[in-house]
Amino acid sequence: MRTPNLxxxxxxxxxxxxxxxxxxxxxxxxxxxxxxxPAASAPxxxxxxxxxxxxxxVVTSLAAGSCTTVSVDEEAGGSTxxxxxxxxxxxxxxxxxxxxxxxxxxxxxxxxxxxxxxxxTGAFSSLADxxxxxxRGAGEDAAPVALIVEVRANESPEDPERVTVYRAVAKxxxxxxxxxxxxxxAATRDQVLxxxxxxxxxxxxxxxxx
Numbered sequence: 001m002r003t004p005n006l007x008x009x010x011x012x013x014x015x016x017x018x019x020x021x022x023x024x025x026x027x028x029x030x031x032x033x034x035x036x037x038p039a040a041s042a043p044x045x046x047x048x049x050x051x052x053x054x055x056x057x058v059v060t061s062l063a064a065g066s067c068t069t070v071s072v073d074e075e076a077g078g079s080t081x082x083x084x085x086x087x088x089x090x091x092x093x094x095x096x097x098x099x100x101x102x103x104x105x106x107x108x109x110x111x112x113x114x115x116x117x118x119x120x121t122g123a124f125s126s127l128a129d130x131x132x133x134x135x136r137g138a139g140e141d142a143a144p145v146a147l148i149v150e151v152r153a154n155e156s157p158e159d160p161e162r163v164t165v166y167r168a169v170a171k172x173x174x175x176x177x178x179x180x181x182x183x184x185x186a187a188t189r190d191q192v193l194x195x196x197x198x199x200x201x202x203x204x205x206x207x208x209x210x
Contacts, residue, residue: 077096131148
């Protein structure tokens with residue numbers, strides 16, 4: 001008796017029919033990967049929040065478009081511009097006899113002169129268009145502890161186009177503000193920040209030649 005020729009119908013149960021056709025049953029699909037819970041994937045508040053005493057940088061503008069003219073001395077060719085600061089401070093940019101300096105106005109209105117033209121350079125000078133503050137805290141509670149400004153001086157009478165760059169670092173506080181470091185262009189970024197972050201414990205610079 002001839003054995004009937006069996007076909008493998010596609011709509012019957014796979015396990016038995018595949019065996020009859022010489023096939024094998026398909027492997028079950030892998031289980032879906034477990035989704036990470038938000039609590040497991042998100043950083044904890046303790047990790048995300050900075051320490052209360054962490055210092056960070058805030059940059060404010062000294063450019064003319066960001067400042068307000070307070071006074072002009074046409075006879076002497078000088079002027080005073082009031083520029084934004086942080087933590088209730090304002091920055092007074094003084095320009096006189098082609099030399100520039102800064103006086104800080106504290107939140108209580110007291111003026112704290114930095115005297116850049118006697119502590120950093122006595123030559124013709126100008127300031128960069130921004131100032132960097134080192135502050136502790138955030139938002140309205142941010143308290144500045146130091147200020148970094150770039151002073152560009154023309155110290156070579158033989159070459160008026162030659163510019164010497166200094167980074168002046170000043171400590172800032174309710175007890176008074178003053179320049180503590182006069183760093184040249186060779187100073188690294190880390191050295192400048194270290195000077196600013198240690199300024200509170202550093203004495204004020206004496207006037208040049210003093």
